[in-house]
Amino acid sequence: MTLFLGALTIGLILSLLALGIYISYRVFDVADITVDGSITFGAAICAVLIVKGTHPLLATLAAFVGGLAAGAVTGILQARFKLNPLLSGILVMTSLYSVNLHVMGKSNVPLLSGESFTTWAERLGRAWFGQPEVNLLGWLVSARDLVTVLVTLGMVVVVCLALYWFFRTELGTAMRAAGDNPQMIRALGVNVERYRILGLALSNGLVALSGALLAQYQGFADAQMGIGMVVWGLASVIIGESLLSSRSLGLAIYGAVAGSVLFRLLVAIALRWGLNPNDLKLVTALFVLAALVLPQWLQRRPRPGLSVPHR
């Protein structure tokens, strides 16, 4: 049960990463590898500030702003300097590796004594339940773990609602259109380049937010923690889409969160059953590959009486 709650929390924290990837991958149709750097960037900023005694909320917000900046740089490389989107991401990710080491001063910053949203959740748990363990549907679970899940869920719901609202505003619909059909929205007076920069900034802001929460939850920030995170996010988004075949905006956001949680749970189960943790990234990558290739493969088989579907 503890394992389950832990996987749920991490799944929820990483769902912010999945939402960021949803913006870059689904709205703007780029696999933005900046994510590998910006999640660590967020974690590093947050950890260092907390160790210095900053309020955890402020530290988390600072991480979000840092992510915005990192994403904006990638956006500028793509939109203003017309660099290949993948190359822009690679350049920023690589430079962020050095930046992160500078921010942290070393390759690992532990949060042993600092305040964080988890210590806050712990206190909240004591206040609510008055005892260290709670009976949840017949299982005894730690009050701290339970409240941490609930607090994380609350934050994710707030972010989802904010994102849903944003994408239904004039600005947000124009941003979606800038990804969907740049030629059309340019003819309607939108500076597509600027919206692309804004979109990638928002995407990486969310990713850095996810990194900040992850650092607080696991109790440290590490220079290596971002490796493979973009693939993780892609897997979550793809699972979410296959869960809910609808393309509507609300369901897409919900799907990214559900996909992230489900994927984390599957990984926890696989590890429990004896999957070698070293194989985790390979398995994740193979999963994404299969999810991208299988539909093409199934479609290629001739189906009599059906024409090839196109937009």
Add this chain to the structure above:
Amino acid sequence: MLTVSNLFKTFNPGTVNEVCALRGVSFDLPEGAFLVILGGNGSGKSTLLNAVAGSFWLDEGEIQLAGKNVTRWPEHRRARLIGRVFQNPFTGTAPSMSIAENLALAARRGQTRKLGWALPRRFMDELRDRVRQLKMGLEDRLGNAIGSLSGGQRQALTLLMATWLKPALLLLDEHTAALDPKSADMVLRVTEDVITRHRLTTLMVTHSMQQAANLGDQIIIMHKGTVAYRFAGADKQRLGVDDLLARFEELRRREMLDETVADLLRENYI
């Protein structure tokens, strides 16, 4: 309203793919005029339209629109003054977004987009009315993704989008060429309707002689990046499909001679 003077544009200069697309095009268009641009493939008619829309920078020349020199304005800035319908019905709409959202985007053409709700109730009421006027039954399907509609329906909606806010200039780029004949007729009917109702200054590119003869109050025939013929007023109204075909035949014959010889012959004998 629109003054185009001495436009020059060469694509891929200095390479084997060098194309002189515009070679000194000039014309002006008073407010409320409807100019049809006719020409064969590679005559520069679409390039001319794109030059006005701002899709690329000109090598030479100047474009004045609604009293402003827009020559150095990027495309998205010119969109404040210009409504545009493309040849490909897929180009004018965002396929994965709903009909209502697409029109809401058009309702703020050229304006700053803020954090207000994109689809307020007041807008939805107006939207339903204006879509109903298309008489296509789409007013009950405003929440559907626009990508699920036919090319003709999308093109009619694109026309509504381009003219939602009255544009200083409406650009139509062979906007019925990719449609089946029935849809093309429908879109053409909607086009004429909206242009006459709002008295829109219009620039329409076509390669259909029939459309060129029936529509508009002025016509220019493009050839090799220049304006070969121009008709306006009563001359334009008298012009039939046969006359247009005769002009094209003349252009074709002229092309068979060496250009300088053709000029010489024309100057001395025509």
